Amino acid sequence: MAKRMVLLVGTNKGVFLYTSDAERKEWSLKGPYLPGWEAYSVLGDSRHGNRIFAGTSHAAYGATIRVSEDFGETWTQIEQGPSYSPESGFRLNRIWQLAQGHPSEPDTLFAGAEEAGLFVTRDRGATWRELDGLTKHPTRPGWYPGAGGMCLHTILIDLRNPKRMWVAMSAVGVFRTEDGGETWTPRNQGLARVPTGQPQEEVGYCVHKMVLDPFDPDTLYMQEHGGVFKSTDGGDSWFTIEDGVTLRENDAPFGFPISVAPNGDLFLVPLESSEQRAVAEGKLLVYGMHRGESRWSPIGDVMPDEPRHVSVLRDAMTVDAFDPYGLYFGTTSGEVYASLDRGRNWNRLPGQLSRILCVKPWLVED
Template sequence: MSGVRVLVGTKKGAFVLTSDGKRQSWRVEGPHFGGWEIYHLKGSPADPNRIYASQSSGWFGQVVQRSDDGGATWEAVGNEFVYDGVPGTHQWYDGSPHPWEFKRVWHFEPALDDPDQVYAGVEDAALFRSTDGGKSWRELSGLRGHGSGPNWQPGAGGMGLHTILLDPTRPERLHIAISAAGVFRTDDGGATWAPKNRGLKSEYIPDPNAEVGHCVHRIACHPERPDVLFMQKHWDVMRSDDGGDSWREVSGNLPTDFGFPIDVHAHEPETVYVVPITSDSLHYPPEGKLRVYRSRSGGEEWEPLTRGLPQADCYVNVLRDAMAVDVLDPCGIYFGTTGGQVYGSADSGDSWTPIVHDLPAVYSVEVQTLP
């Protein structure tokens, strides 16, 4: 019988939650790497036993962990992330030049067809790739070097490259997103890049329609429709139907269009999920009610999903990498909170159950659907 494995990165370690296809009873393993910050874990689509984990610490720096047995055991692999050439400067919060400095890996994206190939999105923003299972890393420096890099600025959480979308139909195409620079796309495997932010409007930056400088929190797409992209921006939920060439707002009737994660149903490409957050200064749900909002029409029309979620006195946040979907039928949705809860829905979001209540603050949630 098929099952799922939920990979949870937290402020103080990694946890692995497993269940059978019913997704009703769960086994919780962890913490792995107790005491360390785990920004992200993700399994290889080509080999689900291969998992990469970003382990970091303000004291001891970055460690990359790799598992070849589905998270039971781990091995530290390569942790040298050296910017290509002379790194130069980006802008600091006050607009002054600031040298590019590697801080940590925010996100791993294993290649679709090769467990040894994996991309890493890092802070300060850059894209690295390993082709030897994480032993060595090389920057795809065309991204930082395409021209606008010196104008990028960090978001409040740092200048991280947090989203990497691989296109199953065009292996040479990748979209990435950076806070607070925006979306960029390559059509030649990472050699050259172009900003893809037309249509974004951000009132909090000097030029609201600037080519770069938008605080994109997350982008997502359905693998069978890679030209249709959904975005949760700092404010605004956006949609592109042309691979990011242009964007339009689809916030519609959301109670607030601020938030962090966004994801797409595994079998319904027009069904999208967000978690509205009160505002940029109030990083908790409006009215103390934790609600996932679902659109079945690709945006504009949204419905609150509340069954099983706290509807009073809830003041947690859901971070950008902390929502994921499985590919079972019905589709399972999972998200983690800064209060240490991981909620799961085995019915496309109609109802929710806490899988765990009291983990450290959850940074990331990924799901593997197992045969």
Template structure:
């Protein structure tokens, strides 16, 4: 039996797959797939190996692509990916997540859809848009997007979503009703005295820690946060980081205290890595302390950014860590971030990175 690792890469011009053996020493790049559609998020079902790619734009429209043979062939469907007649049309699929046979899609303008037939058809999860705060949601820089989908692996009724710029919302009844979960997160762009609203924060990325702790991590436009109670309360963990601003976060597959970030230099200073020196920042104690991991990463003239879904880990031992840049480079670490290699270059802008481990 041969174990392989696939890095699933979404870009502005299609999906790509980087493939390696379990040692992750040599990589082979395949693609582009999905007829060079803009792909915002590419994921895989670890049980079946099915790959899903969500994307589109106002010209293509929204769709979810699917491959059941590790990228050799693809089909796509947008059946049901629409709001009611007269409502603003859906421009694109921004995020995907799957759990126990159901596939979820976050879209722009912000909303949630579910498929129970492996992406062939979709139904609107209307409860989210029925939340009384919906008329007051405001778009972030990329528009009003639902970009983070976190499904509780232990409770099929629970999920969290991140919306720019409306904040984090949670459901415990499979999407029928929702509650904002933003207590403790700032909105520095609001007038003084209104910086901690019930909703309206610009969350950038939301991830769940491994294990049964219920811990969540959030990279926000205005800081880095941890919650140990499913998002009811958030505490700042940005002390020790070079910047409170960034987009991606990636959780370790087994250690709830270990998290990876790639901070940028600020929202109005260029949005590239601080001092143009690339580093992934790692905590091993839940954000109390941080360390910069730089070996193998460019330390001069690195004027790239990393987008909100363009960082991931794999489930091997030691864990692999991956990120893709706005300039089209894919970096990989086979030793939990201690050292890095550039495994692909000159791709279109990388929008997402996820992983799949398969046994042949």
């Protein structure tokens, strides 16, 4: 059975699809689909046919989830999608993340939203319900947004145990559940708390992105507003892993994305600073670290002959599941880059898109 690689790209002006064969040398581009809509999250789901889910938002029409069963040519809005009750006082501004459920739950999907909340469907996306154990958490009165809003942007599931999950929210922190999302506990010890006035010490941590180690579900990695962190006890405690990546003396490294490969390799794109929020000196450098190592190394300038004063957003960097794996990222200026050799050499994919919000790989079997 032939395999295709589809790279799903969400932008602030619609969804685009890059397609290639298993070699991933030549790419074709289609789109925009859903033009004019922000797409902060996209997901390719092949568990019941080939379906694309997109979390879309619009200044006039609000936040919705759309689904396509013909590779983006037509879309249907899910009528009973995520929503908050009127009495909650919360507003559904964006769908920041879409994630498949545990492999033992093929009909399950999760959606992370802004204002921070988690929703689940058990019927392949037809109907959704709020997991209000998180929304009604006792610390909720002390939750405050980061600069991009109070967004639930990361959803991770323990492959050994479908009841164990983690979510990350800006500028709230990490929460873990052991019962499938009914109850939640903050897991932020050791992180760099941000001064946003939260009265509860358990929350107030501006997590930018978090990933789970592919071999050990007790090991997690994080790019946070105050640095790069690792946990080896399921998030109970965190410590910094910043050697080699500090760009300015005495400053913690600042950036948004962090990605993990199937073999445990880690990647991030550091920025000049929280104030600048662009790559330093116009050099679009990706940093990498092999699993088990403790020091980051710059892999090389993606475009050494041209300055790039851009940023890479939290969900705009990803790794596919091929061997060798492909590493991809999109910039705020609408460029998409791909590497098949752990970032040593890069190809710019065709087209100039608008501001790239997310990049997600999807392996399709024909």
